[in-house]
Amino acid sequence: xxxxxxxxxxxxxxxxxxxxxxxxxxxxxxxxxxxxxxxxxxxxxxxxxxxxxxxxxxxxxxxxxxxxxxxxxxxxxxxxxxxxxxxxxxxxxxxxxxxxxxxxxxxxxxxxxxxxxxxxxxxxxxxxxxxxxxxxxxxxxxxxxxxxxxxxxxxxxxxxxxxxxxxxxxxxxxxxxxxxxxxxxxxxxxxxxxxxxxxxxxxxxxxxxxxxxxxxxxxxxxxxxxxxxxxxxxxxxxxxxxxxxxxxxxxxxxxxxxxxxxxxxxxxxxxxxxxxxxxxxxxxxxx
Numbered sequence: 001x002x003x004x005x006x007x008x009x010x011x012x013x014x015x016x017x018x019x020x021x022x023x024x025x026x027x028x029x030x031x032x033x034x035x036x037x038x039x040x041x042x043x044x045x046x047x048x049x050x051x052x053x054x055x056x057x058x059x060x061x062x063x064x065x066x067x068x069x070x071x072x073x074x075x076x077x078x079x080x081x082x083x084x085x086x087x088x089x090x091x092x093x094x095x096x097x098x099x100x101x102x103x104x105x106x107x108x109x110x111x112x113x114x115x116x117x118x119x120x121x122x123x124x125x126x127x128x129x130x131x132x133x134x135x136x137x138x139x140x141x142x143x144x145x146x147x148x149x150x151x152x153x154x155x156x157x158x159x160x161x162x163x164x165x166x167x168x169x170x171x172x173x174x175x176x177x178x179x180x181x182x183x184x185x186x187x188x189x190x191x192x193x194x195x196x197x198x199x200x201x202x203x204x205x206x207x208x209x210x211x212x213x214x215x216x217x218x219x220x221x222x223x224x225x226x227x228x229x230x231x232x233x234x235x236x237x238x239x240x241x242x243x244x245x246x247x248x249x250x251x252x253x254x255x256x257x258x259x260x261x262x263x264x265x266x267x268x269x270x271x272x273x274x275x276x277x278x279x280x281x282x283x284x285x286x287x
Contacts, residue, residue: 039107042240050089053079054109057094058186061209061269062115065094074265075113078132081257082111085248096184098163101125104233110241112233115203117165119228127236129245130284131229132258137166138204139221140192140211147199148220153177159188159197166201169225192217205279209269229286246284253283 045051055075056063063073071079071092083090093109104112104126117135118128139158141147147156157180160167170177180197182188189210192200200207204222211217234241252258262276 039235039238039241040110041238042244045110045241046086046088048088050091051083051086051111052091052093052109053082054093054095054100054103054112054114055079056096056114056185058184059115059206061266062206063113072265074133074261075115077261077265078258079111079113081252082245082248086244096163097161098183100163100233104235107235110234110238111245115206115230116233117203117228118231119165119168121168122233125236126233127238127242129232129234129242130249131231131281131286132249132284133205133230133279133281134286135203135205135228135230135279136226137169137201137221137224138207138219139199139201139224140207140217140219141199142192142195143216143218145198146218146220150174150221150224153199156198157196159191159200161185161188161202164202165225165228166203170201173225205274208273209266212269212271212273229281249284253285256282258282 040048055071056073057065057071059073061073063071063075066072076092079090079092093103095103095109095112095114097114100112100114100116101122103109112126115133116122116128118131122128139147139150139153147153153174154176155178157178158170159180159182160170162181162183167179167181170179180191182191185202185206188200188202191197193214201224204219204224207219208222211219232245234245258280259276259282262280266274266279267276
């Protein structure tokens, strides 16, 4: 009788172990499968009282940390309005260009608002909302060795930041240009200031602003490549948050919100060097 009881217990333990293993296997995900990562729905964000947004901390005037340790910039201005209209607080997570896709795709943040250019490759990994800005590439260089034509870059060292459209564009279209790559924008600009590269390429909106603030440097090429758009991004499949963001962008057009954002965060930087109508997108409609 004791042996029968022992046999029954062993069977029960075996069945339990198999069920546990099966449950763990069902909850897991294949290595590298970021789509299996969980995201927070719109209701879950509201219930938590906080939205987590990935922004730049070193890319003025779009996302940066000021002398008081506060996040500022064009993207941050938008982020603050999103949090306000959701009725939640906002937690900022500093990101760099190369990690924006990862942060959105794996749910490390609810939303990416980091001057994120829409590309087909990125759209396979994250879901983009409607655009709120348009942009081309620009090239800034020292006045005493000004680059005014892309052909002048042949055989020279062009500074780019990893994970940006500038890196992709030059690798594809101008492989003879030597790319000097950096992880952070601050490091890239310091390299240009120190003379470690001949020029620096990134969004024209940024290099125009930087050149105004740094005498001795000029944007000799102010529009390179196709016109692109800047848009928020969420994890694939997070339709509740994506739909709300799209509705928000369309609704904000009624008050010309992004022109107000420009006036508050970019106008003093650009002055007369840029026309807000050439940069700002209202209601997600690119003209």
